[in-house]
Amino acid sequence: MTATRVLVTGACGEIGQALIQTLAARGGYHITTADLAPLPESIRSMSAEHARGDLIYKIKTFYDYDFDEIYHLAASLSSKAEASGEDAHRINVEGTMQLLMLAAYRSEKYQKSVKFIFPSSIAAYGMQSVSVKYTAGRVKENEYNDPHTMYGCNKLYCEKLGAYYSNYFGQKHSDENPPRFLDFRAIRFPGLISAFTLPSGGTSDYGPEMLHAAAQGKPYACFVREDAQIPFMAMPDAIRSLLMLMDAPRETLTRQTYNVAAFALTAGEFRERALKAFPNAQITFEPSRRRQGIIDSWPQDVDDALARSDWNWKPEYDADAFFDGYFLPEIRMRYNA
Numbered sequence: 001m002t003a004t005r006v007l008v009t010g011a012c013g014e015i016g017q018a019l020i021q022t023l024a025a026r027g028g029y030h031i032t033t034a035d036l037a038p039l040p041e042s043i044r045s046m047s048a049e050h051a052r053g054d055l056i057y058k059i060k061t062f063y064d065y066d067f068d069e070i071y072h073l074a075a076s077l078s079s080k081a082e083a084s085g086e087d088a089h090r091i092n093v094e095g096t097m098q099l100l101m102l103a104a105y106r107s108e109k110y111q112k113s114v115k116f117i118f119p120s121s122i123a124a125y126g127m128q129s130v131s132v133k134y135t136a137g138r139v140k141e142n143e144y145n146d147p148h149t150m151y152g153c154n155k156l157y158c159e160k161l162g163a164y165y166s167n168y169f170g171q172k173h174s175d176e177n178p179p180r181f182l183d184f185r186a187i188r189f190p191g192l193i194s195a196f197t198l199p200s201g202g203t204s205d206y207g208p209e210m211l212h213a214a215a216q217g218k219p220y221a222c223f224v225r226e227d228a229q230i231p232f233m234a235m236p237d238a239i240r241s242l243l244m245l246m247d248a249p250r251e252t253l254t255r256q257t258y259n260v261a262a263f264a265l266t267a268g269e270f271r272e273r274a275l276k277a278f279p280n281a282q283i284t285f286e287p288s289r290r291r292q293g294i295i296d297s298w299p300q301d302v303d304d305a306l307a308r309s310d311w312n313w314k315p316e317y318d319a320d321a322f323f324d325g326y327f328l329p330e331i332r333m334r335y336n337a
């Protein structure tokens with residue numbers, strides 16, 4: 001059997017590293033990677049080729065490559081994007097557009113499907129006020145699509161661009177049987193937490209930062225209020241959802257962008273759980289107006305019923321399973337805590 005040819009951009013990020021390890025363990029993939037940084041030692045041997053540099057300039061390298069699947073993970077996260085909007089737009093939007101054009105061109109030229117997975121975000125939502133956030137409940141994909149951040153605008157727009165390139169580009173597909181040669185699929189992720197890596201430049205970062213700090217016995221000042229709540233997910237569930245959506249037969253999908261959910265906790269609840277596991281942890285709250293504003297605009301939780309019914313999504317880790325079955329055992333080993 002020939003190997004599935006995969007491109008992973010943003011390979012050095014948290015999702016990239018975990019995804020590449022999972023693909024390598026599954027076997028049957030020829031993995032090409034791209035990132036601004038050199039690959040970390042932990043995944044270096046798993047990549048057949050690494051294109052290092054800005055994707056916008058590197059994209060030409062890939063015009064002769066025949067990819068079956070693309071995971072486009074490269075992005076500037078929400079806090080960083082807010083501080084540097086033009087850069088974020090270039091990375092998040094122009095980079096995505098270049099890669100979508102490449103995939104559309106390859107799939108049309110060879111009349112074969114190229115699957116394109118895009119990690120979108122809860123940042124695609126924008127709750128008008130804190131009271132709307134806490135009365136809206138679990139939001140559905142088509143509700144509150146009114147992002148308050150550069151990153152959220154970028155993600156929502158790229159979902160639309162992906163749909164455009166896969167459904168309408170060139171207006172060549174008949175309505176009855178759209179071949180969708182570029183097969184674009186997106187997941188709106190909650191905040192992700194890994195026991196092995198830390199995020200950088202995001203706004204949900206207070207969750208993982210607080211837990212890693214507690215495990216290392218380092219003091220941590222949380223940049224949002226105790227009552228701030230957004231949904232979170234364990235990294236292994238995030239990777240599983242990417243692979244499940246990638247592998248789902250096209251005809252089972254009723255849409256191109258899906259919510260996935262696992263557990264939603266307040267920052268105060270994170271602190272309580274951290275203190276239970278590490279009683280000497282020093283966690284205080286020093287909310288930043290800017291970052292609190294971003295979290296206030298994100299939903300307290302999302303409704304993932306469509307992912308559950310269309311491609312059988314179900315998280316393995318709810319809050320208890322996340323702490324007891326994944327994070328705490330792994331982190332204790334890692335930091336000897």
Ligand code: SER
Pocket residue numbers: 077078079120121122123151189190191192201202203204205
């Ligand atoms: N975790 C991301 C961020 O905080 C949201 O998708 O920017």
